[in-house]
Amino acid sequence: MTALTVRRYLAPPIDRREVLRYAGMRVPSAEIDALLDEVLRETEELFSFRVAHRAFPISVCGDTLSLGFAEVTSCDLSRALAGCDGVLVFAATVGGEVDRAIKKYALLSPAKALLLEALGSERVEALCDAFCADVKADYAEHGAAVRPRFSPGYGDLPLALQKDIFRVLDCERRLGISLGESLLMTPKKSVTALVGVKGELL
């Protein structure tokens, strides 16, 4: 097991096409482009980018995995971690201000609320991508390899694993993310995931 670490990131570059895709736009439109510009301008200061992570050695027995902080039965996860020696577990968030801004937009302009929802999703995914790219580079330097990330709720991996992840990453205190009764996260634009590691844990 490695120590719990929190990393901060600067804003990753915004992928406008991805934002529009999340919002359901399939073709370009001048009006919507202008509206997105307005949303970007008004929400520039809204996001903060933080990731908490730590790594554990794992053992796999059929579809039952010992993750070092929890035991879980999942056919899909055991496939995703096949041949791995450990797992890096992480939680990423772009902060709670965006939730508040979405609520405000919902009153004043549902179209802007929709675009900000989409932007928030794009932001947290971009954060995960940036973090995973760093992890990949760090491990590659030590001759180790990492797998694509896998989140609770994907395939047959139970969402209940969220509870264990939250405990082991101290998400409330370190990132200000909290878990609701139905296992939803607040702030909404947050992600937890597992990354398989083949090689020595860093």
Add this chain to the structure above:
Amino acid sequence: MNILEYIKDHTLFLDGGMGTLLQAKGLLPGELPEAWNLSHPDVVTDVHRAYFLAGANVVNTNTFGANVLHFDEEELDAVVCAAIENARRAAEGLAGERYVALDVGPSGRMLAPYGDLAFEDAVEIFAKTVRLGVKYGADLIFIETMNDSYECKAALLAAKENSTLPVFVSCAFGEDGKLLTGASPAAMVAMLEGLGADAIGVNCSQGPRALRPVVEEYLRYASVPVLFKPNAGLPRVEGDKTVFDVTPDDFANEIAPFVKAGVRAVGGCCGTTPAHIAALFDACHEIPPAPLTKKTDTVISSYTHAVFFGESPVLIGERINPTGKPRFKEALRAGDIDYILREGLSEEEAGAQVLDVNVGLPEIDEGGVLCELTAALQAVCALPLQIDTASPEAMARALRIYNGKPMINSVNGKRESLDAILPLAKKYGGLVVALTLDEDGIPEKAEGRLLIARRILDAAEKYGIEKKNIIFDPLTMAVSADKRAALETLRAVKMIREELGVHTSLGVSNVSFGLPAREHIGAAFFTMAMQSGLSAAIMNPHAAEMMKAYYTFRALSGQDENFLDYIAFASTLGKAASVPAAAPAKKEESAASLREAIAKGLGARAAALTADLLKEREGLAIVQEEIIPALNEVGEGFEKKTVFLPQLLICAEAAKSAFEVIKARAVNKSEGGGLTVVLATVKGDIHDIGKNIVKLLLENYGFTVADLGKDVAPERVVEEVLRLGAPLVGLSALMTTTVGAMEKTICLLRERAPFCRVMVGGAVLTPEYADAIGADAYARDAMGAVRYAQEVSESL
């Protein structure tokens, strides 16, 4: 000696970290440290003892996460009992003043509306721990590491309502000098002192140096002792261990200046050890404690910031009030909270610094609506609120759930009013607006009003309310009824300010009642009042003349540094009226352009064109012949996938702007009478964007929507369906985990409201899934929901 007696003349030494020390003794990541009170009592006692020996007067029990979310009630009882016993045992045989504080950390859950924990549930969670602390003999309650002002209020309220012990409250501020949910130090001081905390301060999150600006603000504003318990710097990872940078000596040397500056209780948080506390004790115990000074600021707060009453007048927006506003009354009766929220947001935009909130209508449940609105406002608007109600019951409920230190509007000199309102002000901590009238009415002369003000101050003192927490409203009367009325009010403002040394507020609009071009009289009176020393005005921030009076007064009286505010204001003048007015065209052209404005999503233009058309045609005709066809065209495009969701929404918004214009004219006539649809995101789910889109579209198509919001219990949906006799319910769920709640809601509807049909939608649903949980219809998207609602409407 009681700790509050002791702290009067001494600097209090607190303990350091617990978690890191237990980890060194074998506590595993993810294991609950509180369980060690029972499983490893000697280890816990040794840690406490080491802190006592290092010089601490107070140790916090190992109960940071000891609450009913982590332990069942029986376990919790045992954990708290053992925790207090372990700390007591550690003090055995030691000389000096040694106190055991019941440690209370955050619940770990986010409060509604952002999370799913209801405020009263949070109060009850903390109350259960507090009651055990009292039962097992803690000396004080130490609420710590709070990063949300609302949760902090819940914990403090629980402590005050369930014990008579001293309560210390400490918050964790981020690098930006604010709490996670946005509160500034000044806002926290205002709220926590108002609620009766005995000592307040800062812990965790960062090292001593980084927290300096936060602690300085606490010292500047707090009248109660300030405490400081920082980390040993920032955590750093070394191999597989987390280490902290600041050594015991550096830690002590960094904190000593804070003690000289007036901090009265010091200790450490994460990464600090008995060695840190020993060094701290050595460095600080001979520093003479700085005297505590009572601060005289008159201040209120929201969940983000404090507003001070002083030199510059405070603008209190008056628009959230049904008096004389038919459209507003209708929104209140219909439960259309969103309309009222938009009123508030537009006041904020216009420059209001506080919002008065009044929902007094005889036919509604005032307490319920006031609470709902207060909660909804503080979810989207950062301004402090002035709770305005004649009902003490409604006042009590709203003050309880307010996130910050509110204004309380109002008390007056009548015995009955004083006895009803002042205890509430004492308990919940607010700035009370006191009207200078009593059983005999409003004295004509300023001297009479001053006399009542004195009596109110005396009464407040008896209830333990300081005069800084009273602001007088000497009452504006219509000058048309008595030519000296304005002058007497202004004299009263001056006398109260000068002779009693308290602040004043006026509702300025009344002065012009009965006169033409009222805004000019109102603005001039406002200027005169500011010149007489008025601290706050309840006014309409959209009234241009009032804003001009405000900005020019500040510029002329030296309150506007470099005239920055005035210059910014001046640049907005003249622009406001530049809404693209419909060119005077033939009416067919106006109609065609209205359809086009909607199709292009141009809201302001659609509204202007609608106003134009209304001169010639009935509202209903415009809706049926122009707006609906325009919407239909867009809706069909959406179904054919040539128009996409964001485009559909901007058109729907433009249509809504047009509707608002029609609604404002037709407010007293009966509604279009569209079918009533109840909408809700089901229990446990907090995603509501899809539901909000459906709502907008349904309203566009003339349906009456009762929106229950998100995280709605099945019982609540049924209750509303029965109350309204609604023939259709729309339920939304995004997560697989909440589809169960959707099914439950449908079952309950079938049982109690069999007449009602149910449509469902949301990311995880499919037609098959909808069928399996017993829904009547699956709505693929917002247009799908509209089409089904139309189907139901036609079948009735």
